[in-house]
Amino acid sequence: MDQSLSSYKTFYTVASTGNISKAAKELYISQPAISKSIRKLEDSLGVVLFNRSSRGVTLTEEGQLLYQHVRSAFDTLSDAEDQLKLAGTLGIGQLRIGVSTTLCKYVLLPYLQQFILLYPHIKISITCQSTNQTLRLLEENRIDVGLIGKPDNIKPLHFYPIGEIEDIFVATASYMDNLKLRSGNSGPNILEAATFMLLDKENMTRQYIDDYLLENKIQVHNLLEVTTLDLLIEFAKIGLGIACVIREFVHPELEAKKLIQIPLGIPIHKREIGFAYMKNRHCSQSMEHFIHYYQSPDSSCFSISE
Structure with a gap:
């Protein structure tokens, strides 16, 4: 022109x-x-x-x-x-969120339920990926915010913790009884005969658990890899093996004794989860609304049932 x-x-x-x-x-x-x-x-x-x-x-x-x-x-x-x-x-806008399937179901949904009531005109899209993939999407500017486990390197991120999660091993009482019969003992070597069910290697939780098993010299001979925590829980409930799950998300099963926690001697350290976004990115009005919302004391949707 x-x-x-x-x-x-x-x-x-x-x-x-x-x-x-x-x-x-x-x-x-x-x-x-x-x-x-x-x-x-x-x-x-x-x-x-x-x-x-x-x-x-x-x-x-x-x-x-x-x-x-x-x-x-x-x-x-x-x-x-x-x-x-x-x-x-009207507060019309768009918000792109990345989150794992597990955290989406158990943590993000309660946040969104209240957020949508406050900002009904913000269009929300959700990409369910592992934490590692969510971090890549943040770097590529394909999402605005991610709900993730705290990564080792948070320098490029604004990370706001909203709670802690604890990884534990669970199984049915009948599975453990049968495992003792098969192995002929109830000592620490009993676990070598067990089927362990873990998330796939793309998942940050799996990498965290692999490090724990290696550090504590726990041998895993029979391994079943599963893509979602929900499947791990369901497989454990039918007696398929010992599953590594997040304590906060199987509290009802533990209370009802549908699952029991397997003591491993050395507990797995708790991990922080929270919302993260890139420091060098411009925040839209929708994103600013969401940041203000999840940092507000009134939005503490994630709680640990005891």
Whole structure:
């Protein structure tokens, strides 16, 4: 575009009013300034845009053609301004969240339930991936915020902890009884005959548990890899093996004795979970609303049942 937007605004106003004097009042500039702007635009385009007379100005054929396009452009800009004002008034926006399937079900959903009541016009999209994949999506700006386990490197992130989780091993009482019969003892070596059920290697929890098993010299001979915590819990409940799960998410099963915790001598350290977003990214209004919401004491949706 060879001319500035102000030149077309001047042309548009003169064409709409049909009078340079009226256009000058509307634009708060002098009549000579308007005449100069119009002449400059005509010289640049190589056409005459207005027929001048003592009663005002009228558009030439070329002026009519330009006016149709300029009017359409300014109508579009006006619509955009109206949409922005409406978005500001109603809080319309978009929020992209990344989270693992487990944390989505047990932690994120209660947060969203209350957040949606406060901001019903924010469109929310959720990408369920592992914590490692969520971190990659944050780096690539494909999501705005992630609900993750605290990573080792948080320098590029704003990380706001909302609670702790504890990994434990569980099984049914009948599975452990049968395991003792098969192995012929109840000592520590009994676990070598067990089927261990863990999340797949893409999951940060699995990497954390692998380090724990290696550090404590716990041998795993029979391994079943599962993609979600819900499946681990269900497989453990039918007596398929010993599953590594998160204590806070199997509290009802432990209370009802559908599952029992397997003592391993050395407990697994608790891990922090929280919301994270990149430090070097601009936060949209929707994101600012969400940050303010989850940092508010009233939004403490994640709690550990005892």
